[in-house]
Each structure stands twice: as structure tokens, then as C-alpha cells.
Amino acid sequence: MPELPEVAALTAFLGEHLLGAVVTKIQIASFAVLKTADPPYSGLEGKVVTGVRRFGKFVSLDADGLSFVFHLARAGWVRFTDSPTGIQLRMGHGPIAARLSFSGAAGPLGLDLTEVGTKKSLAVYVVRDPYDVPGIAALGPDPFSPGFDADALAGILGSSSQQVKGLLRSQGVIAGIGNAYSDEILHAARISPFAIAKTLDRDTVTVLYDAIHSILGTALQEARGKAPNELKDTKRSQMRVHGRTGQACPVCGDTVREVSFADTALQYCPTCQTHGKILADRRTSRFLK
Template sequence: MPELPEVAGLVRFLDAELAGAEIETVSVLAIAALKTVEPRYTELEGRRVQRALRFGKFVALDADGLYLVFHLAKAGWLRFAEGEPGTLPRPGRGPTALRVRLATAGGPAWFDLTEAGTKKRLAIYVVAKPQDVPGIASLGPDPLDPAFGQEEFDQLLTAHHGQIKGLLRNQGIIAGIGNAYSDEILHAARLSPFALANGLKDEERRRLFQSLREVLGTAIEAAAGKPPNSLKDAKRSGMRVHGRTGESCPVCGDTVREVSFADTSLQYCPTCQTSGRLLADRRTSRFLK
């Protein structure tokens, strides 16, 4: 799933490529992905893209005050190309959910929103303002916002009675972090994913906040300047524990372990994060905290 750093890289790319471009046509090929009825998506046609914005994991294109907003969910992505596109795919066939044709200063261009797999969760909105999208209206603070400091972070930790892994992934508490980067942040902070958020000591809180900023900041730098088709590979190559089950921890050399859930999993290093203890799988009868 694209998370804050990849979405930030995508927004930077779109802002550079599309600012000033005229939207010529908008074609919806997966009607279930379109979550709004009014304004009509055809009202985007003839408008110019002013800027691209990020709200957590949401991307918003400002088209003269009307916004095309999308959330790529778990398996969605954006495919961009210059020139004229090929034949428009048939509605309901293939991975393409939306196609937008544009006239840029450099000539014609287009992008598709696509989604792989059978579970279709990609979401597209056309709204008068981004906050009209329920998922954006309910977002917590952006972790890289200068106004979000250690004090604000500590308040969130104190108010949360669950595990720290869940807090980091909860978009209503902190915007933009998902399964992958929460694993990376907790590894850098040397904390168990099952540690209780409101039970962390002062030094652990400081370490966690510093790791949050550093991990996300480094990933954003790695994504800068990359086209959409390179962002996913950049994400994978930068991971130290997420998706590395069975490999050696780059910090201590211990074997990276995994805990599986119904539809996801987490990875961690026992030596770095749990004092050598192995965390029990969710499918067993108990946890080792």
C-alpha cells in the first residue's frame, strides 16, 4: 500500500508535470471506484490543474477550484505518460479505473488510476474542497507538520490505550503511516509493536518521535524526483525489517521475524525490539509482550 513517503513523491511529481495543464477528458471505467455524484466528474473537463496536494495518503488535484481526489488503497497506483494514449479500455475490464487526458505545455499527456487484484478499494472523489471527502475530514495530524511536535505526540500516546503499532496505523490519530512504515519506525525506535502506547517511558517516547521523523524524512528524500513507476521499488529497497522475514537485521544480524494476522502481517527484530523474545503469532492463544 502506498504510504506517506510514496504519496508525497507522487504529489511532487504531479505538481511538477501537471501544473497549468488543461484537463481535456475524464473517463471513469470502474464506476464503483467513484464515490461522489455531485459535482459530476465531467465538470473537471476544460479546467486547468493548479497544483497537487497531499492529505495523509490522499492525493488531490486542484482544477480551478474543483478537486479530483483519490486514495490508492492497497493495490492502486497511478500510471503517467506523455503523448496520446492508446485505445480506451472497456469499462469494467482490466485494472484501469480512471483515465484523464491532458494538454500540457509540452504536448498531450495522460494518466490512469489502476488497481490490481480482486478486492477493489481504490476511491475517487470530485469535490468542491478536499475536506468534503470523509476520509480527509477525519484525518489526524500530519506527522511531518512543523506544528506537530513532541508535546502533541505525547498527548496522543497518553490518550491511547492500545498497542503502539495500532496507534501509528490509525489515520484518525496520525495521518499517512501504514503497515510498512510503522514496522520501520518501531524498529528504528527499538520498541515492540505490542508495547502499550500509554505505557511508554519518557525516553521511549522521545526515541519513537525522533524515529518517526527520521524514517519518514529519509523515505521522502529517497522518493524525491522519481517517476511513479519507480516509487514502489524505492520503497522496498529502503525497508530494513518490513517484508524482510527470514533475512538478517541490518543493525544486529538477528533474524527478522513475522507475526501474521488474518489479512496482514508485521515484521520485527527480536534483538533490537523485544530483548530477544519472540512474539507469538496472533493465531495462537497468547502474546509475548
Template sequence: MPEMPEVEALRQFLGEHLAGRTAGAVFPVAVHALKTYDPPVTALVGEPFGEVARHGKFLDVGVGDAHLVLHLARGGWVRWSDKLPAAPPKPGRGPLALRIRLGEPDDGAGLDVTEAGTQKRLAVYVVRDPAQVPGIARLGPDPLDPDFTLDAFAALLGGERRQIKGVLRDQGVIAGIGNAYSDEILHAAKMSPFKLAAKLTPEETARLYAAMGTTLTDAIERSRGLPMRELKAEKKSGLRVHGRKGEPCPVCGDTIREVSFSDSALQYCPTCQTGGKPLADRRMSRLLK
């Protein structure tokens, strides 16, 4: 699932490649992915691309007076091509959901929005204001915003009686962090994912805040300048505990363990995070919403 660092890398890439260009043709291949109808997606045709922004895990492409907003969910991605097929795409069972071909003089170049897997959660919006997208309207602060200080972070955690893993993933509390980077942040902070957020000491809160900033900033820097086709591999190669069940911890050498939930799993190092004690592998998906 693309999280804030990958979406930020996509933002930077598209911002550079779409500047000064126009949308020549728009093909909504997977109609189920379209979540708005006014203005229609075809209204983007002939319009110049503007600023490309990010709101948490939402990608926001300015096109004329409208905004093309993408939420890539679990299996979505954006692919750039310098030479798209000449024939219009046909709706089918493939991964293609939306194609945008650039206008003259860039005929042939463009981007595809795709979605892999059977769970179709990709969302495409065309709106006049990004705040019209419900998911954006309810977002919490961006963890890399200069205004998101340690004091602001501590204030958010103060009333949270949930486990810290779930709090980090809650987009209404902090925007942009998902399952993978919450595992990485907690490992860097040497903190159990089951620790209650409201019971963190000032020292633990400061350690977690620092780990969050360092982990996300490092991930963005590793992705900077990479072609879009290499971003997924870069994310996977940079993860130290997430997705690495059974492998040695790169810090202490202990075996990385896993806790499974109804639709996801977390990974952690017992020595680094839980005092050497394995966590119970019980189904507690309600705590990770």
C-alpha cells in the first residue's frame, strides 16, 4: 500500500513531468473507481496541468480549474509512459483504471492509474476543491509539517486510550502513515505496538516523535529522483521490520515476529521493542482501525 513517502515521491515526479503540459485525452476505464461525476472526468481534456500536491496519502493533480485527486488504497499505482498505445483502452478485467494522454506537442506520453488485486478500493475524484473529498476533509496534521511540533504531537496522544500502533495509522489523527511505516517508526523508537498512547512518558513521546520524523524523511530521500517503476522496490528494500517475519533484526539480530489481524499484520522485534517478550498473536483488528 502506498503511504506518505511513496505518494510524496509520486507528487515530485508528476510535478516535474506534467509542468507546462496539457491533458489531451482522458479514458475512465474502471468506472467503479470514479467517486464523483460533477465535473465529469472528461472535463479535464484540453486543460493545462497545474500544481501537484499531496494530502496525507491522497495525490492531488491540478488540471485547469479542477483537481484530479487519487487515493491509491492497497493496490493502486501510477505509471508513467513516454509512449502510450495509440488505440483507446477497452474496459476489462485488467489493472488499468484511468489513462491520461498528454496533448500536443507531447502526443503519446501520459500516465496510467492502475489497481492490482481483487479488492477494488482505488478512488478517483474530480473536484473543484480538494476539501470536497471526504477523506481529505477529515485528515489530521501532516507529520512533516513544520507546525506539527513535539508539543502538538503530545497533545494529540494525551487523550488517546488506544494502542499506539492504531493511533499512528489513524488518518484522522495523523495523515499519511500506514501499516508499514508505523511498524518502522515503532521499531526505531524501540516501542511496543501495543503500548497505550495516553500512557507514554514525556521521554517516550519525544523518542517516538523523533523516530517518526527521521523514518519518514529518510524514506522520502531514498525515493527522491527515482523513476516511478522503482519506487515500490525501494520501499520494500528500505524496510527493516515490516514484511520481514522470521528474518534477523538489523539492530540486535533477534528474530522478527508477527501479530496477525483480520485483514493485516504487524511485525516487530521482541528484543528492541517488548523487552524480549513475544506479543500474543490474537485477532484484534478493531484496535487497528
């Protein structure tokens, strides 16, 4: 799933290539992807792209009073080309959920939103204001917004009985952090993913705040300037524990462990984060009693 660093890089890339381009055609090829009906998506055709903005993990293409907003969810991605084809998409066939065609200063441009797998979560909204999208209206503060400091994080954590892993992933609490970077942040801060947010003392909160900015800041620098087809590999290459189950922790050498859930999993280092304790996994917990 693309998170704040990848979505920020994608937003910058699309802004660089699409500002001033005219939307010539929009095709919706997935029954589930379009979440709005008014205004119609065809209303964007003929309009000029005036801005590309990021809201958490949402991207908004703004065009003369309308916005084409998309959220890539877990399995969505973007294909960008300066050599688009004129092929008409068939509804419900293939991985392409939506296709946007543009006329730029140097010629035609194309943008496909794709999604693999059977669980379809990619979402598209055509709205007059991005804040008309419920997910955007409900977003918590961005980690790099001016008002998000250690005191703000302390206030968020101190009022919650939620596990810190889940809290970091909650878009209504902090915008932009997902499963992968929450694993990396907690590993860098040496905090158990199952720690209860309000039990963290102020020194630990400060360490967590610094880890949020260190991990995301480094990932932003690595992603900056990359084309969409490079961003996934760039993200994977930066991971120390996420997606590294069974490998050696690069900090202490212990084996990276996993806790699996119904539709996701987290990774952590016992030595770095849980004082050596192996957290119970649903698949194997009966053997760890």
C-alpha cells in the first residue's frame, strides 16, 4: 500500500507532468471504483489541470473548479505514459480501473489507475472540493504540518487506550502512515506494536515523534523525483523489519518476527522492541502458551 512518502512523490511527479494539460477523456472501467455521481466524471473533460495536491494518502487532480480525487488503497497503483493508446476499455475486464487521457504541451499523456487482486478498494471521487470526500474531511494532522509537534503527539497518545500500532495507522488520528511505515517507526523508536498509547511516558513519546520524522523524512528524500514505476522498489529497499520476517534485524541481529491478522500482518524485532518477548500470533499462539 502506498503511504505518505510514495503518495507525496507521486503527487509531485503528476504535478510536474500534468499542470497545464487538458483532460481529453476519462474512462471508468471498474464497477466499484467510482464513489460519486454528482458532478459527473465527464464534467472534467475539456478542463485544464490547475493543481495536484496530496491529502494524507489521497491525491487530488484539480481542474477548473472540479477535482478528480483517488485513493490507491492496498493494491492500487498508477501507470503514467507519454505514449498513450486510444484503446477503449471494457468495463470489468483487466486490472485498469480508470484511465485519464490528457493533451499536454508536448503531446498526449495517459494515466491509468490499476488494481490487482479480488478485493477492490481503490476509490475515485469527482467533487467540487476535495473536502467533500469523507475520507479527506476526517483526516487527522499530517506528520509534517506546522501544528504537529511532540506536544500534539503526546495529546493524541495520552487520550487513547488503543495499541500504538493501530493508532499510528488510523488516518483520522494521523494522516498518511500505514502498515509498513508504522512497523518501521516503532522499530526505530524501540516500542512494542502492542504498547497501549496512553501508557507511553513523555520521553518515549519524544522518541516516537523523532522516529516518525526520521523514518518518513528519509523515505520522502529517497522517493523524491522517482517515476511511479520506481516507487514500490524504492519503498521496499528502505524497510528494516516490515516484510522481513525471518531475516536478521539490522540493528541487533535477532530474527524479525511476525504477527498475522485476518487480512494483514505486522513485523517487529523482539530484542529491539519487546525485551525479547515473542508476541502471540493467531496462527501459532496455541503453541506459545
